[in-house]
Amino acid sequence: MKEPNSPDSPLADLCRQRGLKLTGQRRTIAFVLSDSDDHPDVEELYRRAVEVDPRISIATVYRTVRLFEENGILQRRDFGGGRARYEVADGDHGDHYHLIDADTGKVIEFENAELDALLDGIVRQMGYDLVTTRLSVVGRRKAKPRSRG
Amino acid sequence: MKEPNSPDSPLADLCRQRGLKLTGQRRTIAFVLSDSDDHPDVEELYRRAVEVDPRISIATVYRTVRLFEENGILQRRDFGGGRARYEVADGDHGDHYHLIDADTGKVIEFENAELDALLDGIVRQMGYDLVTTRLSVVGRRKAKPRSRG
DNA sequence: TCTGATAATGAGAAAGATTATCATTTGCAA
DNA sequence: TTGCAAATGATAATCTTTCTCATTATCAGA
Numbered sequence: 253m254k255e256p257n258s259p260d261s262p263l264a265d266l267c268r269q270r271g272l273k274l275t276g277q278r279r280t281i282a283f284v285l286s287d288s289d290d291h292p293d294v295e296e297l298y299r300r301a302v303e304v305d306p307r308i309s310i311a312t313v314y315r316t317v318r319l320f321e322e323n324g325i326l327q328r329r330d331f332g333g334g335r336a337r338y339e340v341a342d343g344d345h346g347d348h349y350h351l352i353d354a355d356t357g358k359v360i361e362f363e364n365a366e367l368d369a370l371l372d373g374i375v376r377q378m379g380y381d382l383v384t385t386r387l388s389v390v391g392r393r394k395a396k397p398r399s400r401g
Numbered sequence: 402m403k404e405p406n407s408p409d410s411p412l413a414d415l416c417r418q419r420g421l422k423l424t425g426q427r428r429t430i431a432f433v434l435s436d437s438d439d440h441p442d443v444e445e446l447y448r449r450a451v452e453v454d455p456r457i458s459i460a461t462v463y464r465t466v467r468l469f470e471e472n473g474i475l476q477r478r479d480f481g482g483g484r485a486r487y488e489v490a491d492g493d494h495g496d497h498y499h500l501i502d503a504d505t506g507k508v509i510e511f512e513n514a515e516l517d518a519l520l521d522g523i524v525r526q527m528g529y530d531l532v533t534t535r536l537s538v539v540g541r542r543k544a545k546p547r548s549r550g
Numbered sequence: 551t552c553t554g555a556t557a558a559t560g561a562g563a564a565a566g567a568t569t570a571t572c573a574t575t576t577g578c579a580a
Numbered sequence: 581t582t583g584c585a586a587a588t589g590a591t592a593a594t595c596t597t598t599c600t601c602a603t604t605a606t607c608a609g610a
Contacts, residue, residue, distance in 0.1 A: 273605095278558090307560085309559065310561095311559075353529070354532045364519075364523055371516075374511065378500060378509070381542075382539075386536065388535050391530060391532055394525075422585095426587080460570095460588075461589075463567095464587080483596095483597085
């Protein structure tokens with residue numbers, strides 16, 4: 253059983269800043285999210301939240317994750333596999349993108365300023381302001397050229 | 402009731418090329434797909450297929466769409482809204498991408514060679530070969546600056 | 551600190567999309 | 581034309597997510 257208490261997690265603070273009622277469950281979920289640097293689905297978040305508060309309900313995790321998304325705290329991702337996955341939203345700086353290993357399903361994050369700018373320009377030229385970018389590239393590990401075989 | 406017969410649709414030919422058994426239902430679905438230039442979901446494909454063959458089952462549409470995807474004939478897309486949407490896969494040339502209107506949900510296709518190249522380069526530099534790109538940008542129509550108002 | 555209105559939660563039912571089951575039918579190679 | 585493996589139709593089952601509603605907790609104000 254971990255310690256979600258005392259100084260609130262960064263996300264819990266964000267939660268308060270947005271004027272959301274800060275319940276025990278939301279504090280727990282915010283803590284779990286602040287503590288994660290991967291892309292958990294709801295089931296996985298629920299598992300982690302239960303470690304902190306065994307009485308939390310999965311319905312609450314679904315609700316909270318949706319609430320956080322609507323408030324720009326979380327971003328929903330689709331990496332295939334039928335369930336939504338979540339990560340903490342980027343700040344005002346640059347977006348980040350995802351490379352998915354075709355064979356293992358492993359998700360690798362990357363940033364690229366040139367890509368940011370290009371996408372922004374393309375969208376603008378089409379008469380739109382860019383709101384969100386959903387980009388994931390699927391790749392297959394290149395066969396390592398062996399050192400002479 | 403449309404005419405799916407006689408000269409097979411391009412997709413039906415592709416189907417045969419891949420060594421897939423060409424049943425009446427597959428011929429129908431291939432025809433419907435060849436005839437579509439949008440991004441229908443399964444429900445919509447089913448509606449269109451029923452126009453051609455009223456006895457087709459939605460289960461078959463689901464099955465066929467999956468089969469076609471596994472064989473590189475179709476691509477599955479996620480534009481939000483909870484259901485998968487499909488379109489005929491690109492050839493060997495360039496991928497195409499999607500701009501989604503944040504307010505109307507309208508999907509606008511675009512191509513961009515610079516983007517193709519940049520993504521390819523990024524992925525390569527990370528040690529991978531690019532398999533698929535899933536890119537959709539959400540944008541909001543720019544307010545038209547009125548001609549002096 | 552206590553109280554009450556209001557909103558959040560828990561548990562499970564319900565909904566929506568997709569896949570599996572299985573008896574029947576069909577495509578196609580021999 | 582025949583036979584067999586594979587596909588289909590109808591529907592049940594599954595899986596993820598949302599909804600319902602009785603109970604509980606938060607937080608502003610007294």
